[in-house]
Amino acid sequence: MKYFVRAGEQEHEVEVRRSDSGPHVTVDGKHVAASLSAIRDGEHVLELDGQRHALWIELAGAEFAATPASEVRIDQGGFSADVEVLSELQKKVLSQEKAAGVSHGPRVVKAPMPCKVSRVLVKVGDTVVAGQVLIVIEAMKMESEVKATGPGVVRDLRAEPGHIAEAGTTLVVLGDAQ
Numbered sequence: 001m002k003y004f005v006r007a008g009e010q011e012h013e014v015e016v017r018r019s020d021s022g023p024h025v026t027v028d029g030k031h032v033a034a035s036l037s038a039i040r041d042g043e044h045v046l047e048l049d050g051q052r053h054a055l056w057i058e059l060a061g062a063e064f065a066a067t068p069a070s071e072v073r074i075d076q077g078g079f080s081a082d083v084e085v086l087s088e089l090q091k092k093v094l095s096q097e098k099a100a101g102v103s104h105g106p107r108v109v110k111a112p113m114p115c116k117v118s119r120v121l122v123k124v125g126d127t128v129v130a131g132q133v134l135i136v137i138e139a140m141k142m143e144s145e146v147k148a149t150g151p152g153v154v155r156d157l158r159a160e161p162g163h164i165a166e167a168g169t170t171l172v173v174l175g176d177a178q
Contacts, residue, residue, distance in 0.1 A: 002088040109172040111165035115139040
């Protein structure tokens with residue numbers, strides 16, 4: 001199965017094939033020895049070419065169910081990334097829909113973990129681009145940026161500096177750019 005994995009502006013082609021000797025994985029055409037093991041809910045160990053990485057993987061909420069992509073947040077040692085995963089068919093469908101002007105409706109941006117909102121860098125009506133920082137949060141005495149996963153317009157803003165948010169709390173709602 002072929003997948004397209006996008007984090008920010010970077011996109012990688014990942015192909016996974018099963019064989020009697022285990023999974024065969026290529027990333028951008030290069031063979032990679034890879035395995036992913038679930039430790040407990042959300043906590044995983046990813047092994048790439050013999051190097052082990054502890055990851056926290058969180059699937060996006062139900063509001064993303066209408067979109068053809070799977071959206072996940074990956075946290076590793078204080079680094080967080082929102083990652084979009086598309087199958088080959090999903091990528092083709094999304095490309096055709098984009099060309100036809102099809103919309104998937106509002107996209108909800110949620111707090112990735114319990115946090116305190118430090119700064120809000122957008123306001124209702126602002127046009128944003130993929131990867132743009134919307135809000136800066138503080139959790140476990142570290143600041144993290146909450147970024148737009150795609151282009152859009154800020155339709156609703158539900159956070160302000162000092163706001164305490166639980167994991168999964170809606171912070172921003174993005175709509176399609178007009």
